Structure formats: structure tokens, C-alpha cells
Amino acid sequence: MSNEILFLSGFLIFIIALLLLDLGIFNKKDAAVSLKQAGLMSVFIILLSLGFYILLTYFGHHIHGIDSMERLQEIVTKHKHPVKIIPGNLEHSLMLYDKNLGLEFLTGYLVEYALSIDNIFVILLVFSGFGVAPRNYHRVLFWGIFGAIVMRFLFIFIGAALIQKFEWIMYVFGAFLVYTGIKMYIERNKDDEIDPQHHPVVKFAQKHFKVHNQFVGNKFFVVIDGIKKMTPLFLVLIIVEFTDLIFAVDSIPAIFSITKDPYIVFFSNIFAIIGLRSMFFLLAGIVNKFRFLKVGLAALLTFIGLKMIFHHYLDDIGFTTSHSLIVIVSILFLSIAISLMFPEKKTPHIES
Template sequence: MSNEILFLSGFLIFILALLLLDLGVFNKKDSAVSLKQAGLMSVFIILLSLGFYIVLTYFGHQIHGIDSIERLQEVVAKHKHPIKIIPDNLEHSIMLYNKNLGLEFLTGYLVEYALSIDNIFVILLVFSGFGVAPRNYHRVLFWGIFGAIVMRFLFIFIGAALIQKFEWIMYVFGAFLIYTGVKMFIDRNKEDEIDPQHHPVVKFAQKHFKVHNQFVGNKFFVVIDGIKKMTPLFLVLIIVEFTDLIFAVDSIPAIFSITKDPYIVFFSNIFAIIGLRSMFFLLAGIVNKFRFLKIGLAALLTFIGLKMIFHHYLDDNGFTTSHSLIVIVSILFLSIATSLMFPEKKPHNIES
């Protein structure tokens, strides 16, 4: 247990350092994030994520303090890793375990990243619906990370405890993801809208708190006539957090189909969340060009749901983490490639 606490503490300190770096690089001036800044930070986070994958591939066994065949067998059985332990060869067994752990992280990271892209659509609608100035986008997204980390931590470790105690929950998660995937496919062409005046968060805040009626620079709170009031920017932050909470309900069960190890689920989630905050500024202007992405995400959720329901059958027939990774990458590649090959045709105005 001490190894797990130490590893998790070190990871959280590392993430805090990344956020401070992000704050120092992006938030020095009260200005919009440039494409160059967003690109550099996105590449940096992706490289760090791949570096963490390499760390897990060689030192993943250190998370749970695996130093014997008995301990390895205990961890593999608890988290249901699809590997075969060689009883008289600890070194080789650990190598297989670490390799699979790295693949689980990479696959979970990719799934979370892909599903979070859909989140960008909603955040863009929120920003435009509330009239948030582009120079304040980063401030809202940056502080939104902290709430997201806390919520994901609670969701993941509570979810892992429930799965350990009630394995049938996997079937519930699977059915829910299939339902979500089918619904996403049916609603793929539906136009989403944000009504600032009638949004539940806005109505609740106006009823229970003092809310200022206009933006005041990049401030979340302002004092007027001796009364402290929320600004619309703080309401936007709450809505972004609420949106992330809704998306977590889909994405976290999806990653539990890849790995039952809550630490790997948490690590992959956090790297994807941080990466997508910087990726937001790159994708914001072009995300609508991926016309088949919704179909790809719907297929992805459906596949993961089916995998959760039939996991015993798939495990017995040798369906490994590598196979999951191949299927997921193929779905995403096809949806993006077809979007670029067959862009949506816009009607031309014909002048008579």
C-alpha cells in the first residue's frame, strides 16, 4: 500500500508542476492563447504521456510493490490483467506484466482523449452562448482542470471498489455505454444549443447567490457596493465543470473495459484531460470539419460496451489489450480519414 500511495503522491506532484508550468507559459498575459502556444503545449503533453507509457513499461510493477511471484499473482488476479504468469520466472513475468500495463495506459489514454473531443463541441457552445472573450478561454479551462481531477479521482476509485465487490456492475456499465453509443448515432445531426438565460446552473445560482449581470475582465468574483457577487465567467466555469462531470459518466466506465486497475485508469484520464485543455485551442476552429467523428465515437462506445458485457468470453478466447488498441485506433482513424476524404458539401448560392 505504501508503494501505491508514494506513486500516486508523486504523480499528483508531477501534475501540479505541469499545471504551474501551464499557468506560467499561457497565463502571463491577459490575452488569447495563440495556435503556436497551444501547439507547443499539446506536443509537450503528448510526449510526456508517451514518456509515462515508457516508465510503466519498465517500472509499472513498482506501483503495487511487486517483488515476488505471489504478489504478482495477487495483483494480476485482483485487476484481472490478461497475462500468463510463469511461476518459476519472476523477471520474465514482471516484464509481461509491465508491457501489458503500459498498453492498458496507452489504450485508456486514447479512449479518454477521443471521447473528450466531443466535449469540445459543448464547451465551444457554452463559450459562444455566454459571449466569453477568447482571452478568457484559458483561464476557465485551466481552473476547470482542478475540479476535474478531484471528480475523476472520486469517480475512479469508488468505481473500482464497486467493481471489485459487485462484478455485475460491469454489465450495467456495458449496457449503458451501448445505449449512449446508439443515442449518439441517432442524435449525430442534432443541433445543440445553449440558452444562457434558462440554463439550470444559471437559474440555480441566481436563486441562491448574488450574481453580477456582466463580465468584469477575467474576474470570477467582484465586489459592488460592498456586496461580493459571482460574475458570468464563474458561472461558465461551473457549467464547464458540470459538463466534464457528465462526460466522465461515459468515459470512466469505458476505460474500466480496458483495465480494472484504478491507478492506470486515473493516470490515463488525467493525462488526457490536461492534453485536451491545450488541444482545445487547436481543435476549436476545425472540430466541425470532422463530420463522421460522432459516428466514430458512437461506434467506439458501442464496441466498448459490448466488450464489457462479453468480457469473460473474449478473455477466454485470447482477446488482449493489444486487440482492443487495434480496434479503437482503427475506428478513430476511419472516422477522421473519411471526414477528410468526404467533407460536407455546402450549398452554393446560384445567382440568376
């Protein structure tokens, strides 16, 4: 247990340092994030994620302090890793365990990253609906990540405890993801809108708190006539957090279909969330060009849901983490490739 706490503590310290670096690079002055800055930060985060994958591939057993065949068997059984332990050969067994752990992280990271892209659609609607200035996008996204880390930490470790105690929850999660996937496909062409005046968060805040009626630079709070009030920018931050919470309901069960190890679920989640913040500025202007992306995400959720429902059967036929990774990458690649090959044809506007 001490190994797990030390590793998790070190990871959180690393993430905080990364966020401070992000703040130092992007938020030195009150200006919009450029494509060059966003591109460099996105590449940096992706390289760090791949570096973490390599770390797990060679030293992943140190997370749970595995130093004996008995401890290895305990962890493999507890988290249901699809790893064959070779009796009397701890070194080779650890190599197989670490390799699978790295694949679980990488697969979970890709799933979370893919599902987070859909989050960009909603965040863009929130920013445009509330009239947030582009120079304040990063401030909202940056502070939003702190709440996201706390919420996902609670979601993941509570979810892991429930799965350990009530294995039938996997079937519930699976059915929910299949339903979500089918619903996403049916509503793929639906035009979403954000109405600032009638949004539930805005109504609740106006009823219970003092809310200023206009933006004040990049401030979340402002004092007017001696009264401290929330600004619309703070309401936008709350809505972004609320949006992330809704997406977590889909994405976290999805990653539990890849691995039951809560630490791997948490690590892959956090790397993807941090990457989303910088990727937002790269994709904000072109995300609508991927017209079949929602179809791909719907297929992805449906596949993961079915995998959770039929996981015992899939285990029996030898369906491994590598197979999941291949299916997931194929779905994402096809949805993006077909979007680029068959772009949406714009209907010419005829003035009357």
C-alpha cells in the same frame, strides 16, 4: 500499499507542477492563446504521456510494490490483468506484466482523449452562448481542471471498489455505454444550442446566490456596493465542470473496460484531460470539419460497451489489450480519414 500511496502522491505533485508550468506559459498576460502556444503545449503533453507509457512498460510493477511471485499473482488476480504468469520465472513474468500495463495505459489514454474531443463541441457552445472573450478561455479551462481531477479521482476509486465488490456492475456499465453509443449515432446531426438565460446552472445560481449581470475582465467574483457577487465567467466555469462530470459518466466506465486497475485508469484520465486543455485551442476552429467523428465515437462507445458485456467470452478466446488498442485506433483513424476524404458540401445560400 505504501508504494501505491508514494507513486500516486508523486504523480499528483508532477501534475500540479505541470499545471503551474501551463499557467506560467499561457497566462502571463491577459491575451488569447495562440495556435503556436497551443501546438507546443499539446506536443509537450503528448510526449510526456508517451514517456509515462514507457515508464510503465519497464517499471510499472513498482506501483503496487510487486517483488515476489505471490504479490504478482495477487495483483494480476485483483485487477484481472490478461497476463500469463510463468511459474518460477519472476523476471519474465514481470516483463509481461509491465508490457501489458503500459498497453492498458496507452489504450485508456486514447479512449479518454477521443471521447474528450466530443467535449470540445459542448465547451465551444458554452463559450459562444455566454459570449466569453477568447482571452478568457484559458483561465476557465485551467481552473476547470482542478475540479475535474478531484471529481475523477473520486469517480475512479469508488468505481473500482464497486467493481471489485459487485462484478455485475460491469454489465450495467456495458449496457449504458451501448445505449449511449446508439443514442449518439441517432442524434449525430442534431444542432445543439446553449441558452444562457434558461440553463439550469444559471437558474440555480440566480436563485441562491448574488450574480453580477455582466463580465468584469477575467474575474470570477466582483464586489459591487459592498456585496460580493459571482460574475458570468464563474458561472461558465461551473458549467464547464458540470459538462466534464457528464462526460466522465461515459469515459470512466469505458476505460474500466480496458483495465480494472484504478491507478492506470486515473493516470490515463488525467493525462488526457490536461492534453484536452491545450488541444482545445488547436481544434476549436476545425473540429466541425470532422463530420464523421461522432459516428466514430458512437461506434467506439458501442464497441467498448459490448466488450464489457461479453468480457468473459472475449477472455476465453484470447482477446487481449493489444486487440482492443487495434480496434480503437482503427475506428478513430477511419472516422477522421473519411471525414477528410468526404468533407461536408456547403449548400449555397440564395438571397431572396
